[in-house]
Amino acid sequence: MGNYLLIPIAFVALIILFKFFFIVKQQTAVVVERFGRFQSIRNSGLQMKIPLVDRIAGRLSLKIQQLDVIVETKTLDDVFVKLKVSVQYVVIREKVYEAFYKLEYPHDQITSYVFDVVRAEVPKMKLDDVFVKKDDIAIAVKSELQDAMLEYGYDIIKTLVTDIDPDAQVKAAMNRINASEREKIAAQFEGDAQRILIVEKAKAEAESKRLQGQGIADQRREIARGLEESVEVLNKVGINSQEASALIVVTQHYDTLQAIGEETDTNLILLPNSPQAGSDMLNNMVASFTASNQIGEAMKRKQNEKDSGTTE
Known part of the structure; x- marks a missing residue:
């Protein structure tokens, strides 16, 4: 029967032995109280306490933690906007006592300070400035939280404005x-492109006209030079300038008829087109030149007589 009693005694002893020891994880601090009063702070590793006398009051993580706070407020230009502020904080290893006993709900405390700072800073800015100066808002939140939470054993690592959501x-x-601005810019670019095309087209047409005019001028210059040479040749054989000019015109007339005859699909008709047309044209031109010379000589004599009378 004595052996049967040893088994429960050993079991109870084993339980009491386990109650003497406990394990603290890495990056964790354990607060131990003795009869309800703070006794010590235990760090990572195997730790010992007195059963029924000491108890574990709580555990605090020493890792960096993040709290996301969403604040709705109004800007200077009366636009309601929601800001998401991410606060990264950590319990100071040397101030675990303050973090555990002085502040019961750290999340609520941090949230209150974030609300207070954001609702004090954002109403001073227009909506566009909120987007541009979000880092200034984050710095203001961190500065306010750092001063307030340091007393309670918390260090503010960083604050970030991670989202700005207007109504x-x-x-x-x-x-x-934004779409209107982009359409305006696109229209301006299209207008500039059209203007450039029009200008370049006009320049090309002007250059084409210039070259065409230069070609016509060169062509007429060569024709005139050829006519001059033809007249000189005819003069050498006793044909005066008037007769030579008429002969050249008649020759060109027949050349034109020959060129028209070579075109099979042409509808062009050159008038007059009778067999004696060339002879009539030559006689008419010679007669016209003769009459013109006579009129010119008569006008010249009349002018000379007038000038002589004026002089006397």
Whole structure:
């Protein structure tokens, strides 16, 4: 029977032995109280306490933690906007006592300070400035939290404004404004491109006209030079300038007829086109030149007589 009693005694002893020891994980601090009063802070490793006398009051993580706070406020231009502020904080290893006993709900305390700072800073800014100066808002939140939470054993590592969400109607209006601006810029680029095309086309046409005019001028210059040479040759054989000019015109007339005859599909008709047309043209031109010379000589004599009478 004595052996049967040893088994429960050993079991109870084993349980009491386990109650003497406990394990603290890495990056964790354990607060131990004795009869309800703070006794010590235990760090990672195998730790010992007195059963029924000491108890584990709580455990605090020494890792960096993050709290996301969403704040709704109004900007200077009366736009309601939601800001998501991410606060990264950590319990100071040397101030575990303050973090455990002085502040019961650290998340609520941090949230309150974030609300206070954001609602004090954002109403001073317009909506566009909130997007541009979000880092300034984050710095202001960290500065306020750092001063307040240090007393309670918390260190603020970093604060970030991770999201800015205006009212849905405001976002729709901003999208329309952005789309209008982009359409305006696109229209300006298209207008510039069209203007460049028109200018370049006009330049090309002007250059084409210039070259065409230069070609015509060169052509006429060569024709005139050829006519001059032809007249000189005819003069050498006793044909005066008037007769030579008429002969050249008649020759060109027949050359034109020959060129028209070579075109099989042409509808062009050159008038007059009778067999004696060339002879008539030559006689008419010679007669016209003769009459012109006579009129010119008569006018010259009349002018000379007038000048002589004026002199006397």
